[in-house]
Every structure is written in C-alpha cells, then in structure tokens.
Amino acid sequence: MPLTPAHLASGTVRTRLAAVALEAAAGVDGVVGGDAGPNRLHVTGSGSGGSGGPLAGVRAVAEPGGGFAVDLGLRAGLVPLEALAHRVRLAVHGAAGAAGLGTELGPISVTFHDVVDPDQELAEAFAAALDTTGGAPAP
Amino acid sequence: MILARLLVRVVTFLLLLLLALLGLAVALAAIEPGTGADAAGLPGLRDQVGAWFDGLEGGEGIAVPSLIGGAAAALLGLLLLIGLLVPRRERLVVLRRTDHGSLGARRRALAGVARSLAEQTRGVSAAKVKVKPRRRGGGRLRVNAARPRPTDEKAVERSIADQLESLTGPFRLKASVRTRAGERGERVQ
Numbered sequence: 012m013p014l015t016p017a018h019l020a021s022g023t024v025r026t027r028l029a030a031v032a033l034e035a036a037a038g039v040d041g042v043v044g045g046d047a048g049p050n051r052l053h054v055t056g057s058g059s060g061g062s063g064g065p066l067a068g069v070r071a072v073a074e075p076g077g078g079f080a081v082d083l084g085l086r087a088g089l090v091p092l093e094a095l096a097h098r099v100r101l102a103v104h105g106a107a108g109a110a111g112l113g114t115e116l117g118p119i120s121v122t123f124h125d126v127v128d129p130d131q132e133l134a135e136a137f138a139a140a141l142d143t144t145g146g147a148p149a150p
Numbered sequence: 151m152i153l154a155r156l157l158v159r160v161v162t163f164l165l166l167l168l169l170a171l172l173g174l175a176v177a178l179a180a181i182e183p184g185t186g187a188d189a190a191g192l193p194g195l196r197d198q199v200g201a202w203f204d205g206l207e208g209g210e211g212i213a214v215p216s217l218i219g220g221a222a223a224a225l226l227g228l229l230l231l232i233g234l235l236v237p238r239r240e241r242l243v244v245l246r247r248t249d250h251g252s253l254g255a256r257r258r259a260l261a262g263v264a265r266s267l268a269e270q271t272r273g274v275s276a277a278k279v280k281v282k283p284r285r286r287g288g289g290r291l292r293v294n295a296a297r298p299r300p301t302d303e304k305a306v307e308r309s310i311a312d313q314l315e316s317l318t319g320p321f322r323l324k325a326s327v328r329t330r331a332g333e334r335g336e337r338v339q
Contacts, residue, residue: 048256080251081266087259089266092243093320096253118251121244124261 025079028112029055029071032081032119035106036069043086043094046067046124053084053091053122078117086125154233161230190313243283245321257281257289263317264291271313273301274329288322299331 022030033045045068047054055066070082081103087095100119107116175192243260246253261279268277277295283292291314297306307327313324 089263091316092255092259101250118249120251120253121253123255123259124182126259126266127261128266 022041023075024112024115025071026055026066027110028079028081028107029066031106031112032071032083032103032116033066033069035102036083036085036099036121039098039102041088041090042110043088043127046084046086048084048122048124052084052111054065055122065087074117078115080117080120082120082122083122084122086127087123088127092123092126096123154229154236155237157226157229159231161226201333224227243289243323244287245279245323247287249283257283259315260289260291260323264293264314267313267317268293268295268310270311271295271306273297274307274310275335277310284322288324291318291323291325293325295327295329297331303329 036042037044045053045066047067051067053068053070055071057070059122068084070084071079072082074080083103085099094125099121104113104116107113176200214328242254242256243257244252244254260281264281265277266278268279270276274287275296275298277293279294280292282290282292293314295306295310297303306329310327310329314327317323318325
C-alpha cells in the first residue's frame with residue numbers, strides 16, 4: 012500500500028509516526044522504497060482510527076518508557092549501507108520534529124531487505140515497459 | 151524446516167480434500183441411504199479396520215509393517231507440529247546495535263553489495279557470494295570468484311578482500327575469498 016496523505020493526517024500517534032518516518036526515509040537519496048520483508052514484519056496497520064491501508068516498510072512499537080521505536084524495512088541502491096542508514100535516521104528525526112512528533116520518537120532501526128543494482132532496475136523497468144506497450148518499448 | 155513447512159501444506163491440502171470427499175459421501179448417504187457409504191467404500195474400510203483391531207486384541211504379534219507405519223505416522227505428526235508451531239526466522243545479519251537503534255540487512259542484500267564490490271575487482275569475471283549470519287551479530291561472507299587462467303590466484307584473492315574492506319571493515323563481517331580459473335569465453339572486468 013503506497014503512502015497517501017491520509018496516512019499522515021489521520022490515525023493514532025503510532026501510525027502517524029510510522030507514516031512520517033517512512034515518507035522521510037523514502038525521500039533519502041539511495042533509498043529505493045519501503046519493503047515489508049519476506050514475513051511481512053515491517054508493516055504498520057492503519058488501525059481503527061486510521062485510513063489509507065497498511066504501510067509496507069515500517070513498524071512502530073511502543074517503548075516501555077514512552078514513545079515509539081521505529082523499525083524501517085527498506086530497499087536500497089548500491090551505496091554504502093551504514094552511511095545511508097545514518098542519513099535515514101537524520102531524515103526521520105527531522106521529519107518527526109517537523110510533524111510535532113519528535114518527543115514520541117524512540118530508537119530507529121534500519122533493515123535493508125534488498126539492494127537494487129541500477130542495471131537490474133533498468134532491466135526491470137524495460138521489461139515493465141514492454142509489458143504495458145505489448146512488445147514495443149515506450150518512447 | 152523447509153521440508154516440514156512443505157509437508158504441512160501438502161498434508162493440509164490432502165486432509166481438506168479428504169474432508170470434502172467424506173462430506174460428499176455423507177451427503178449422498180443422507181439423500182439415498184447406503185449409496186453414499188457404498189460409493190466411498192466405507193463398509194469395506196470398516197471391515198478391514200475391524201479385522202486389524204481384532205488381530206491386535208487377539209494377542210497376535212505386532213507385524214513389522216504396522217510398526218514401521220506407526221513410527222512413520224508419529225514422525226510425520228512431529229514434522230507437522232514443527233512446521234506449524236515453530237515460527238519462521240528471518241535470517242538477518244545484524245551489522246550494528248546501539249541504544250539509538252540497530253542496522254541490519256538480509257543475506258540477499260548483503261550478498262548483492264558484496265558481489266557488486268567483488269566484481270569491480272580487476273581480474274574478476276564473476277563472483278558468487280554466500281552470507282551466513284551469526285547469532286550475536288555480524289556474519290561471514292563466502293566469496294567464490296572466477297578469474298582468467300594466467301592471473302595470480304593469491305593476488306586476485308587479496309584484491310577482492312581489499313575491495314570488500316569497505317563492507318566488512320565497519321562491521322563484524324569476515325570474508326573468506328576463493329577464486330577459480332574461469333572457463334574459456336568468460337569476460338574479465
């Protein structure tokens with residue numbers, strides 16, 4: 012389920028924090044997108060108060076001392092993973108603060124589920140274009 | 151574990167199929183008494199099972215096929231329980247863990263990065279990487295690379311290890327590198 016404005020605007024603090032964190036992480040250069048993982052552990056349901064469906068690529072769990080731990084599941088490009096995780100954390104901190112959720116943000120864990128080779132990505136895009144155009148690549 | 155899960159799926163499907171057929175037999179028997187049960191061969195089955203139980207009660211020696219069948223059934227039950235109850239473990243390599251959170255990667259992601267780095271090494275035509283996570287964090291990378299025949303095996307292995315340093319150095323990852331002389335026609339970087 013892609014991130015929609017409804018995710019950011021409604022729901023509980025937990026779901027809003029998850030949505031803000033995922034949006035911030037997805038905007039970092041080097042991150043290809045969110046990934047729920049093979050066991051779909053990195054998913055946040057919208058809950059009864061939320062709307063827009065479950066978010067794939069993030070999980071927010073209440074911490075014993077208050078606040079929420081955010082666990083991101085991401086697909087990345089071929090870049091140094093530690094530096095990328097650092098940039099993701101900075102982006103999530105910034106976005107949570109800007110959304111007024113900075114005090115709710117606990118530890119941020121980053122898990123890379125897949126690394127996408129740009130050549131492979133290009134080949135997949137080309138194959139998708141062939142599918143949609145019925146054999147001839149889109150101009 | 152994979153076998154147990156596969157077995158659970160197959161047995162679940164077969165049991166559901168059997169249940170559906172039994173339901174059909176019962177429905178037929180309800181519509182026309184005798185027909186459904188006869189069609190399913192239930193009277194014959196009852197006689198067979200009855201004879202087997204009579205034999206057991208009569209103190210006959212336990213036949214070897216029955217013993218093997220019982221043991222196999224117990225083993226199957228155990229496998230089914232394992233497949234159903236043991237949770238699936240996500241094989242993650244935990245690269246770093248601090249109070250501020252953790253950094254982890256799936257084996258496939260790490261293998262992809264390591265393969266890409268290894269294949270950038272001069273003299274390497276292809277590389278395969280296997281990642282084995284450790285329980286207490288970190289893991290082991292096993293790199294198997296192809297090189298052209300005239301190249302020095304040890305020099306290429308050292309170059310690959312150096313190339314992987316940017317991945318293994320910051321984390322508790324150990325790389326073991328092996329090279330093999332490539333086949334004719336394999337391209338070299």
